[in-house]
Amino acid sequence: MEDNNSPEMTAVPAPESASQAPATITVTGAEPKIRPDHENDRLKITLGEFEGPLDLLLYLIRQDQVNIYDIPVARITDEYLRYLNLMQELDLSVAGDFLVMAAQLIELKSRMLLPRDPLAVEEEEFDPRADLVNRLLEHEKFKAAAQMLWSRATVEQAVFTRAETETDKNNPEVAVGLFDLLTVFQKILARHKEEVLMEIEREEITMAEMIERLRNMVRSAGELNLITFFERASSRRELVVAFLSVLELVRLGEISLLQRETFGAIIARATNPA
Amino acid sequence: MREKAKAAAATDDTRANDLSLDEAVPGHREIGAAELKSVAEALIFVAEEPISAKIIAELVDVDEDNVRNIITKLVAEYEARSSGLQVREIAGGWQIATRPEHHEHVRAYLKSRPSAKLSLASLETLAVIAYKQPITIPEILEIRGVQSPSAIKTLLDKRLIVTKGRKETVGRPMMYGTSKEFLIQFGLKDLSELPSIEDFQDLAGGETTEGRRQ
Numbered sequence: 001m002e003d004n005n006s007p008e009m010t011a012v013p014a015p016e017s018a019s020q021a022p023a024t025i026t027v028t029g030a031e032p033k034i035r036p037d038h039e040n041d042r043l044k045i046t047l048g049e050f051e052g053p054l055d056l057l058l059y060l061i062r063q064d065q066v067n068i069y070d071i072p073v074a075r076i077t078d079e080y081l082r083y084l085n086l087m088q089e090l091d092l093s094v095a096g097d098f099l100v101m102a103a104q105l106i107e108l109k110s111r112m113l114l115p116r117d118p119l120a121v122e123e124e125e126f127d128p129r130a131d132l133v134n135r136l137l138e139h140e141k142f143k144a145a146a147q148m149l150w151s152r153a154t155v156e157q158a159v160f161t162r163a164e165t166e167t168d169k170n171n172p173e174v175a176v177g178l179f180d181l182l183t184v185f186q187k188i189l190a191r192h193k194e195e196v197l198m199e200i201e202r203e204e205i206t207m208a209e210m211i212e213r214l215r216n217m218v219r220s221a222g223e224l225n226l227i228t229f230f231e232r233a234s235s236r237r238e239l240v241v242a243f244l245s246v247l248e249l250v251r252l253g254e255i256s257l258l259q260r261e262t263f264g265a266i267i268a269r270a271t272n273p274a
Numbered sequence: 275m276r277e278k279a280k281a282a283a284a285t286d287d288t289r290a291n292d293l294s295l296d297e298a299v300p301g302h303r304e305i306g307a308a309e310l311k312s313v314a315e316a317l318i319f320v321a322e323e324p325i326s327a328k329i330i331a332e333l334v335d336v337d338e339d340n341v342r343n344i345i346t347k348l349v350a351e352y353e354a355r356s357s358g359l360q361v362r363e364i365a366g367g368w369q370i371a372t373r374p375e376h377h378e379h380v381r382a383y384l385k386s387r388p389s390a391k392l393s394l395a396s397l398e399t400l401a402v403i404a405y406k407q408p409i410t411i412p413e414i415l416e417i418r419g420v421q422s423p424s425a426i427k428t429l430l431d432k433r434l435i436v437t438k439g440r441k442e443t444v445g446r447p448m449m450y451g452t453s454k455e456f457l458i459q460f461g462l463k464d465l466s467e468l469p470s471i472e473d474f475q476d477l478a479g480g481e482t483t484e485g486r487r488q
Contacts, residue, residue, distance in 0.1 A: 053420065
């Protein structure tokens with residue numbers, strides 16, 4: 001699935017409009033099938049999901065139920081090439097690995113056709129297929145091993161260990177105390193005094209409006225630094241309202257406050273609906 | 275983790291020394307079997323990663339074999355009373371975990387789903403690395419018959435494999451092997467617990483590719 005050379009990667013689903021009645025290519029499972037999809041009046045081709053040339057070759061051998069130790073090279077090579085052609089026709093990108101195997105198969109096929117060297121020593125007679133057979137068997141073993149790992153992981157995912165112990169370090173939600181909150185508030189207030197040189201008359205914001213503003217800010221930002229929130233207040237009075245609205249939303253359990261480190265910024269976050 | 279354990283061991287020692295000032299034998303107080311079992315259980319419970327018998331032995335200042343025996347008893351106790359928890363050996367240490375048969379309820383409470391599994395390509399690559407480690411990328415290609423750069427990357431990202439130095443051959447390619455995380459995620463005590471690759475021979479001999487995937 002992650003390797004570019006598995007054919008399913010480039011399987012392009014046909015456009016959805018049924019009027020064109022194109023062939024839809026769905027690539028799932030190990031069995032390649034062509035089956036009519038009566039509902040949409042389309043032809044569905046399901047290709048095997050092959051993890052590479054060895055995988056495809058193994059599939060062909062198993063499908064034909066031939067003895068792996070005595071592979072009919074000519075027949076399997078033909079089938080292999082036909083498969084490659086099909087993949088190309090379907091516009092699947094055929095990775096280099098598949099082509100390399102094709103070349104090896106053809107070479108093997110020609111070597112099988114050649115008469116044996118009459119001068120060769122009898123003992124040295126060697127089945128040119130042996131190398132390929134060994135690779136196939138080896139590959140199949142690892143496929144089985146992968147399957148074993150898969151089942152182990154499945155069982156393992158059903159086993160749970162204790163959650164992490166709560167310490168200040170790994171749990172920032174060590175409830176922010178009222179004192180911490182006041183400290184931040186005082187800091188803002190002090191900064192505010194320095195900054196505001198001229199007060200502009202503006203409509204006072206009501207508590208309800210302020211709560212709504214806080215809600216929106218938390219919702220849109222996900223996590224909201226309280227300093228950012230307080231800094232939007234344009235008057236001392238508005239700051240007080242802002243502070244009260246924080247307290248109110250905490251009381252209602254809509255937001256929770258957390259501090260990732262001592263004296264760090266206090267963050268407001270929407271409480272997860274439990 | 276280990277350092278914390280050592281620090282704790284150190285303070286334990288000094289405390290033991292303080293207490294035993296008026297005792298004939300300086301040093302630690304003998305710990306009874308029942309207490310040792312109880313302490314071992316507490317330590318296994320609180321450890322974030324599987325905790326080895328060695329660390330427990332150092333902490334409590336007893337023989338490592340003692341600890342091993344006592345944990346075996348602990349395991350049996352959990353079994354005997356059909357506990358929802360199990361004490362199990364994993365990745366060279368001990369761990370307290372829920373029993374797999376309770377997974378539905380535990381998941382319902384944690385609101386968790388089984389996390390995304392590894393792809394087939396990654397699993398096959400992992401299997402090759404697990405059995406042939408340390409192994410280089412060209413060697414993996416040779417067995418799998420297919421390039422697996424993204425599978426390697428996934429496995430590295432998930433910390434299931436680690437680099438194991440370079441092979442002293444042309445190009446000095448990097449070698450890879452499985453990590454402790456691999457043992458944990460696949461519930462293995464150690465690598466020797468993996469079934470022998472030759473055991474898959476029979477499977478390989480006859481089975482079709484059917485049922486290999488879901």
